[in-house]
Amino acid sequence: EDQVTQSPEALRLQEGESSSLNCSYTVSGLRGLFWYRQDPGKGPEFLFTLYSAGEEKEKERLKATLTKKESFLHITAPKPEDSATYLCAVQADQTGANNLFFGTGTRLTVIP
Amino acid sequence: KAGVTQTPRYLIKTRGQQVTLSCSPISGHRSVSWYQQTPGQGLQFLFEYFSETQRNKGNFPGRFSGRQFSNSRSEMNVSTLELGDSALYLCASRPLTGAYEQYFGPGTRLTVT
Numbered sequence: 001e002d003q004v005t006q007s008p009e010a011l012r013l014q015e016g017e018s019s020s021l022n023c024s025y026t027v028s029g030l031r032g033l034f035w036y037r038q039d040p041g042k043g044p045e046f047l048f049t050l051y052s053a054g055e056e057k058e059k060e061r062l063k064a065t066l067t068k069k070e071s072f073l074h075i076t077a078p079k080p081e082d083s084a085t086y087l088c089a090v091q092a093d094q095t096g097a098n099n100l101f102f103g104t105g106t107r108l109t110v111i112p
Numbered sequence: 113k114a115g116v117t118q119t120p121r122y123l124i125k126t127r128g129q130q131v132t133l134s135c136s137p138i139s140g141h142r143s144v145s146w147y148q149q150t151p152g153q154g155l156q157f158l159f160e161y162f163s164e165t166q167r168n169k170g171n172f173p174g175r176f177s178g179r180q181f182s183n184s185r186s187e188m189n190v191s192t193l194e195l196g197d198s199a200l201y202l203c204a205s206r207p208l209t210g211a212y213e214q215y216f217g218p219g220t221r222l223t224v225t
Contacts, residue, residue, distance in 0.1 A: 031212060032213070034213055034214075036216075042218055043116075043202050043216035043218045043219050044202070044216045045216070046213050046214070046215055046216075049212065049213045087155065089155075091212055098143065098168065098206070098212065098214075099157035099160060099168055099170065100145075100147075100155075100157065100204075100214060101157070102154055102155040102156075103154070104154040105154065
């Protein structure tokens with residue numbers, strides 16, 4: 001059964017204090033791993049797609065990496081506006097199945 | 113390019129009633145998926161539509177149904193509402209070719225009393 005576990009559940013950082021969020025996954029054939037950001041009361045906002053182990057993607061202060069068992073979202077020198085819930089999702093390599101299987105997210109708070 | 117739009121944004125219904133939610137995908141996107149988000153279960157897949165056909169369905173009871181129109185707009189319906197159906201219902205669209213990422217709308221917040 002496909003499974004996605006994110007840790008920690010919640011993280012409080014001082015502005016400028018870098019850290020990493022973890023996403024461990026078990027899936028029968030990975031088509032893609034996705035990172036989303038969700039602000040309260042809004043829909044998830046797409047950040048990155050990673051397809052194979054060793055791949056890395058960067059956007060501003062965020063960098064996502066992928067291994068065969070987990071993905072990390074590294075946040076460098078975060079700002080208060082980076083406060084949000086970060087969701088990880090996987091898509092299995094199954095014919096006709098395009099659904100995303102989500103983790104429960106990491107709630108990030110960046111304190112000025 | 114306009115994003116995914118969902119209507120209504122907020123809805124309050126009574127147990128036993130039914131509800132219809134609407135989603136307009138990003139222009140050019142022909143695949144539409146629906147998800148339910150609750151504090152306890154997180155984001156869970158409901159179903160996906162492409163070319164007016166349901167391609168895949170999650171583990172939800174038959175009270176949850178959907179459809180897609182020829183212009184790719186989609187609706188989902190929940191009949192005989194239960195208190196546990198209170199959730200944020202999210203619609204996502206994706207292009208058919210290339211990357212597999214899905215783009216989400218703002219959601220419809222459904223409260224069942």
